[in-house]
Amino acid sequence: MITESADIQKILRQKFPQIAESGLQQEIIEVGKVMHFKPWEIIMDFDSYVKMIPLIVSGSIKVSREDDLDGREILLYFLGEGETCSLSFTCCMMNKKSIIRTQAMEETTIIGIPIKYMDLWMSKYQSWKNFVMQTYESKMMDLVKSLDSIAFESMDTRLVKYLQARVDNTGSTLIQATHQEIANDLNASREAVSRLLKKLENAGEVELGRNQIKLLK
DNA sequence: ACATTAAGTGATT
């Protein structure tokens, strides 16, 4: 458990070197709330009002979108250590309801920043502005790539990229998920995922187990 | 031992 302000300071230096400006760092320590989430716990759901900007300290978060018609869900991108939820920015600036769902993929710790500081810090601290802009750009790229992937790529490359993204995000080559869950993320059928994974296993790229996949390459 | 859930497979569209 991380609660001491000295700990927060240490975390900021380690995980968020971009926003190490001393005054800013002090303010984050004062107003930031450290929060923990368990695997699968939903941090923010559709239609809820965004009131905190999360700085992700450890763990990883899945950002997804739900289809209005049949309630199917599609993965947009993952967020990892040292990042923040870029869509939160626009959402809370406009005071709009969330159009996305964010869900912890594993034990995840964040520092929550109340929205009122967002605006203030943008003009007050150069490093904050840069941090916001830089993560915004980075996630926008992920989003575009994800769109390209859905539109132009076949299931097998989409699956490989998905596995790679999860590994990159968690820093672990072991992915804990059922084929069904992966299929939901990719909006594919479970059978298709199972078959493609089997192919990857035969090609020596992964090792399959119940509820888990190990990436070998 | 039995029930439940995950994964593998062939056939059909």
Added chain:
DNA sequence: AATCACTTAATGT
């Protein structure tokens, strides 16, 4: 590539 129908394997009670 989706769906169906069914089998096999792993796991929980």
